[in-house]
Amino acid sequence: MAETLSNEAAGDRGRQRRLADGELMRAAPSVTTVRNWVRAWRNQGLLGLVDGRALRHIAKWDRIDERYRATAELVVAALDGDRSTVSIGEIDRRIRVELHRAGHRDVVTPQRVTAQYLAHLKHGIGATTRSQRSRAGRTVSGTASFPAIRPGQIVAIDATRADNLVYDPLFGRPFSVEILTAIDVATRVILALRVVPRSADGIDAGLLLYDVCRPFSMLVQGTTISDWRWAGLPDTLDVSDIAVTIGRRRVAPDLSTLQGEHRIPSVLPDAIRADHGSIFLSDHFRALLHEFGIDLLLSRGSKPTDNPHVERWHETLQRAVQQLPGYKGRNTSERGRLVAAEALITAAELEQYLRRFVALDYHRSWHTGLVLGADPTARTSPLELWDVMLDVTGRIDVPQRPDLIYQFLPIRWLRVGVAGAEYRNMVFDSRVLADFRNVAIGRFRAQDAAVPFHFDPHDLSRIWFRHPETGEIHPIPWRGALLTDAPMTETILDGLRQRIRDRGGNHILFRGSAQRQILDELTELTTGSAPPVDWTSKLSAAARRVQQSRTDHADAVGAAARTPIAEADTADALSDVPDLWPADDLLDRPWPHLEDEP
Structure with a gap:
């Protein structure tokens, strides 16, 4: 042998x-x-x-008392990154304290083997608090992957740099953006796509999940193509119009013409596959996953092959962006000299173009990675396979409301006084707050008299208040919003406050001067001859975020006007599908308030 x-x-x-x-x-x-x-x-x-070396640690750990090992796992698991990491000796002391409290005073363990065992446990959670926080993200979900066999079971998301320069209308210069994408692993359907400034944050990731959960539609009439828009209830392609067959089975939609309605399906994912990017490990994004019961499947560090479907999609994006002006290549060796001199499109136009590419090209093209078990040689597109799988699994519609976006925004608890609600020296007020000025302690939460407001860090020109009696969403404008056209985001606000502190801080402040100083700083930065270098990119990114935020909220308002949902239909749908929110809250909640109040 x-x-x-x-x-x-x-x-x-x-x-x-x-x-x-x-x-x-x-x-x-x-x-x-x-x-x-x-x-x-x-x-x-x-x-x-x-190999005996693979079995050596098994026999070694058996020499340690089982009670000690069980307590050690609990003590080490408490090091989740929020607490300062401690030494092996301190971990051993805490374990013995817990054993003593539990009445186990006869536990004796070999010194060297015990130290090696504790080092092994600590290595598993990470040596630093940062690695501990990253690995703690896996407690929201499974730590292993599983095959996706139906739409919505696993949705892969990732961010990549756009290999195109876009035009900045604020300063008239080119700048770079990122592309966030969510792709259904089972069918390769693109469920959501956003073009965001560099670098994306946790709010961007949360709004991408919002796009996954809401349905889109695009209409082609003659040579006119609409943008993706809210389509009402989630839907798939019209499976009653079947044209393609496999054997005797009719499974695929008619893709022979671009004319008509193009649906972009929506789902409530079972799991999200993502890398260890900070935006996917942010507290806001993980809180959203916990709220909706979505698992977070994290790829291993430096292993892009753990998320191959979205990585392959990034390659497909090259086919789309190379057709546009401003294509700069993947690195400097591919970049032409005249890239920045071309007539560039804006970030919003790039997003619109990519969404059209998805609906009219990618979704309708043969995908070599899609195989039907009944006929492995059949060529199928992502949308065709989506309908094939839905034919087996059934419809997965989720009842929705146009005010769904407010479930994806953070909440700020603010006191409402005579002047309105104040947030970091910015005063927000509206007539709708008249009954909630100086409310009693315990009205909204037990510990104080604060009132909850929905808060969008990407646009501080307003916050939103849900009336506790009517359930309506009311925009509460910032009093200084009409006095400036500058993009106001939380990042810009932080920078403005720092500039005010550098100017003299509290020594030059007097009652009512904070808002005036913020407006003065904004005016100087946006209308001056040349803003500071470190502020140019901040303002460009803020302008894009404000534009996207206002588009999102306008979509919600437009959806409320177009797609009212009958309570009876909603109740029937709720009987078969898990709720995005409690059923009684959903059925009783009216549409958002559609008028911006002065």
Whole structure:
């Protein structure tokens, strides 16, 4: 057998390369090695063929008292990154304190093996608080992947740099953006796509999830193409108009013409596959996943192959962006000299173009990675496979309301006084707050007299208040919003406050001066001859975020006007589908308030 294995190894190019690189000491096992394998097989069966080094730690940990090991796992698990990490000796002390409290005073463990065991546990959670926080994100969800066999089971999301420069209308210069994408793993359907400033944050990731949960539609009439818009209830393609068949089975929609309505399906995912990017590990994004019961499947560090579907989509994006002006290539070696001199499109136009590419090109093109078990040779597009799978799994519509976006925004608890609600020296007020000025403690929460407001960090020109009696969403404008056209985001506000502090801070402030100073700083930065270099990119990014935020809220208002949902239809749908929110809240809640009040 040793001779046979040696002859086979001589023709194995991979093994010969490993031998030449020094990775292997010999190409094939010797006669003695094969004889030892046979002897181990006879004595121990399959276990005898396992490398002893792989089994060594199992026998070692058995020498430690089981009660100690159980307590050690709990103590080490408490190091989630929010608490400062401690030494092995301190972990051992805490374990013995817990054992003593539980009445286990007879626990004795070998010193060296115990230290090695604790080091092994600590290595598993991460040596630093940052790695501990990253790995703690897996507690929201599973730590292993599983195959996606139906639409919405796993949705892969990721961010990539757009290899196109876009035009900044604020300063008339080119700048770079990122593309956020969510793709359904089972069917490769693009469920959501956003173009955001560099770099994306947790709010952007949360709004991408919002796009996944809401349905889109695009209309082609003649040579006119609409943008993606809210389509009402989630829907798929009209499966009653079937044109393509496999054998006797009719499964695919008619893709022979671009004319008509193009649906972009929506789902409530079972799991999200993402890398360890900070936006996917942010408190806001993880809180959203917890609220909606969505698992977070994190890829291993430096392993892009753990999320191959969205990585392959990034390659497909090259086919789209190379058709546009301002394409700069993937690196400087591919960049032309005249890239920045071309007539560029804006970030909003880039997003619109990519969404059209998805609906009219990608969704309708043959995908080599999509295979039907009944006929492996059949060529299918993402939308065709979506309908095939829905034919088996059934419809997965989720009842929705146009004010769904407010479930994806953070909440700020503010006191409402005579002047209105104040947030970081910005005063928000509206007539709708008249009955909630200086409310009693416990009105909205037990510990104080604060009132909850929905808050969009990407546009501080207003906050939103849900009336507790009517359920209507009311926009509460910032008093200074009409005095400036500058983009006001939380990042800009932080920078403005720092500039005010550098100017003198509280020493130059007087009652009512904070809002005036903020407006003065905004005016200086946006209308001056040349803003500071570090502020140019901030203001460009803020302008894009404000534009996207106002588009999102306008979509919600437009959806309320177009797609009223009958309570009876909603109740029937709720009987078959898990709720996005409590059913009684959904049925009783009216449409958002559609008028901006002065």
